[in-house]
Amino acid sequence: GAGVSQSPSNKVTEKGKDVELRCDPISGHTALYWYRQRLGQGLEFLIYFQGNSAPDKSGLPSDRFSAERTGESVSTLTIQRTQQEDSAVYLCASSKRADGGYTFGSGTRLTVV
Amino acid sequence: KQEVTQIPAALSVPEGENLVLNCSFTDSAIYNLQWFRQDPGKGLTSLLLIQSSQREQTSGRLNASLDKSSGRSTLYIAASQPGDSATYLCAVRPLGNLIFGKGTKLSVKP
Numbered sequence: 001g002a003g004v005s006q007s008p009s010n011k012v013t014e015k016g017k018d019v020e021l022r023c024d025p026i027s028g029h030t031a032l033y034w035y036r037q038r039l040g041q042g043l044e045f046l047i048y049f050q051g052n053s054a055p056d057k058s059g060l061p062s063d064r065f066s067a068e069r070t071g072e073s074v075s076t077l078t079i080q081r082t083q084q085e086d087s088a089v090y091l092c093a094s095s096k097r098a099d100g101g102y103t104f105g106s107g108t109r110l111t112v113v
Numbered sequence: 114k115q116e117v118t119q120i121p122a123a124l125s126v127p128e129g130e131n132l133v134l135n136c137s138f139t140d141s142a143i144y145n146l147q148w149f150r151q152d153p154g155k156g157l158t159s160l161l162l163i164q165s166s167q168r169e170q171t172s173g174r175l176n177a178s179l180d181k182s183s184g185r186s187t188l189y190i191a192a193s194q195p196g197d198s199a200t201y202l203c204a205v206r207p208l209g210n211l212i213f214g215k216g217t218k219l220s221v222k223p
Binding site: 042043048106 | 149157212214215
């Protein structure tokens with residue numbers, strides 16, 4: 001597509017439920033990134049996929065967080081047993097190559113009640 | 114460990130002023146540096162991308178410079194307008210993920 005597409009745009013969930021967030025990168029972009037931004041805070045790196053290489057999971061805050069990506073297509077970020085501190089905007093970005101610029105999606109605003 | 118610092122954290126100027134936002138980073142081993150704009154409640158919009166071999170990039174009223182050896186970049190905004198009000202983020206790219214500064218919140222008063 002023309003840009004990075006994220007869905008849903010907003011998600012309200014009850015504490016303890018699992019949620020799945022989706023990111024559809026720009027076609028041909030081999031690199032895909034997930035970031036989290038809590039209210040009033042900076043961007044926090046979560047996970048990075050580059051082609052068929054093993055993902056860099058160093059930013060995932062706990063084992064409740066996981067992400068998958070098949071090839072160079074859609075990625076899903078799953079948060080299990082959600083907690084209130086998981087409330088944030090989850091941003092996805094893709095990049096064509098290692099020295100390319102990033103294009104961000106509009107994000108998914110997650111609210112855990 | 115790469116760290117990105119943006120100064121000032123907030124800036125308020127009257128419409129029409131030229132202004133400079135500063136970004137510094139601790140490790141010069143980067144592929145590129147990118148400036149973004151973030152409006153409240155929105156995602157990030159890319160403004161300018163400077164490759165490590167470049168010194169500056171321009172787009173309209175925006176000009177970004179990069180001095181890799183000193184670990185500094187500046188974003189120059191000419192003839193500021195109220196529509197420029199947003200948070201401006203600087204990010205550097207070593208191998209792997211982008212590392213962001215905390216941003217400069219700009220307010221341009223009519």
